[in-house]
Amino acid sequence: MTKKHIQIIEKAEELFATQGYEGTTVRNIADAAGVNLAMISYYFGSKEKLLEALFMERMNATKHRIEAVVNNQSLTPFQKIETLIDEYITRVEEKEAFYKIMLSEQVINKNTVVMKLLKELKLTYARLISSVIEEGQKQKVFRKDVDIVLMLTTMTGTVMLMLINKDYYREFNNQKKLPNPVFEEQLSARLREHVKTIFKAHLGYES
Amino acid sequence: MTKKHIQIIEKAEELFATQGYEGTTVRNIADAAGVNLAMISYYFGSKEKLLEALFMERMNATKHRIEAVVNNQSLTPFQKIETLIDEYITRVEEKEAFYKIMLSEQVINKNTVVMKLLKELKLTYARLISSVIEEGQKQKVFRKDVDIVLMLTTMTGTVMLMLINKDYYREFNNQKKLPNPVFEEQLSARLREHVKTIFKAHLGYES
DNA sequence: AATTATTTCAAACAAATGTTTAATTTTGCT
DNA sequence: AGCAAAATTAAACATTTGTTTGAAATAATT
Structure with a gap:
């Protein structure tokens, strides 16, 4: 778990809570975390594995x-x-x-x-x-x-x-x-x- | 509220409960209710209004x-x-x-x-x-x-x-x-x- | 300094999404 | 039977979805 991992997880947590898992897009998460869209797959494999x-x-x-x-x-x-x-x-x-x-x-x-x-x-x-x-x-x-x-x-x-x-x-x-x-x-x-x-x-x- | 309305609402209810609102597609609902896809919009206006x-x-x-x-x-x-x-x-x-x-x-x-x-x-x-x-x-x-x-x-x-x-x-x-x-x-x-x-x-x- | 590995990026991908369209069928009424 | 209204349909619509790609930038190692 690097700092980037935690950074993404924390933003995803906020969004999943306020919009639901299905209601949150990986683009939402990437934007909120200030990282490129592809980084979510790169770091976690998939949206589901991020959850x-x-x-x-x-x-x-x-x-x-x-x-x-x-x-x-x-x-x-x-x-x-x-x-x-x-x-x-x-x-x-x-x-x-x-x-x-x-x-x-x-x-x-x-x-x-x-x-x-x-x-x-x-x-x-x-x-x-x-x-x-x-x-x-x-x-x-x-x-x-x-x-x-x-x-x-x-x-x-x-x-x-x-x-x-x-x-x-x-x-x-x-x-x-x-x-x-x-x-x-x-x-x-x-x-x-x-x-x-x-x-x-x-x-x-x-x- | 016709029988068709109720039929659609009841199937939507099942699906929303088991898959979540965002996780359920209008096609899922239409299939489960045995009606055409366009019927959901026709009867309720939109997926959101159906909810x-x-x-x-x-x-x-x-x-x-x-x-x-x-x-x-x-x-x-x-x-x-x-x-x-x-x-x-x-x-x-x-x-x-x-x-x-x-x-x-x-x-x-x-x-x-x-x-x-x-x-x-x-x-x-x-x-x-x-x-x-x-x-x-x-x-x-x-x-x-x-x-x-x-x-x-x-x-x-x-x-x-x-x-x-x-x-x-x-x-x-x-x-x-x-x-x-x-x-x-x-x-x-x-x-x-x-x-x-x-x-x-x-x-x-x-x- | 050179090279290898890791990280970042914009772009593209196919698939799935909610909604609308326009034609067709069915229904209700006279 | 004839006609207007309502219901149904398949197809198409433009967006949005999660994921992948391959090149570029950065960091780490030798």
């Missing part, structure tokens, strides 16, 4: 960050869950564009390489969470019957749809005049609290 | 069904909320393809007609729910501080992402051998219970 390269790059980084939390011995199961929620929301905020592409690509369910990467990461993630929850169950702080995938779906679903519902959240709550950074900050805090509350209600006895 | 016609058709039906629940005088606020959750999940199950398109289109955020329709429906929905919740608050069965949009986002987010996560839910829970109708039935019941539990935990004192 796959983007997914590999982003998902690899994600995997490392998740494992760091789960393997952190100094955290209690409860703290691990809360940290994983915070980490997830932070990642989505940092890489909003990529998570939008992820969402769209999952709906279409077409690119087999991307779908395989996604499934693998999801199962890994669920298994890691599973180990944390079992840890908590042994310590009698978590309930016995926990539907992990359903809980994760609620977390990702809420965060993903908030990405889409931001404006409408703002309008409904009469926060149109609020400066954008302030609004984003407030929303982020509320969202974190909201997801954590849901998890607590479902996992623990103590809530 | 808009699909949204108008589906969202109009949705609006009527929601209002019927809210205006039903024989239901308590709690029953209304539960009915709205059930109705929503039923609608998504019935029109899976359309809800996938809705999701993709919201990510892209391009077609202004579609986005306007969506925003309108969402605000209407939130206001209706709001009135139900206020009703419940007067009767002291609901809490005072309820973030309606956040709750709705959790509901729609969970249901939308479950649409995408089905297979992976199945694999993680070792239900690969279960016949599909049985699995779908179980998942539907679990999902309804799950969303209702979340709502109860957030709305009521009694849970």
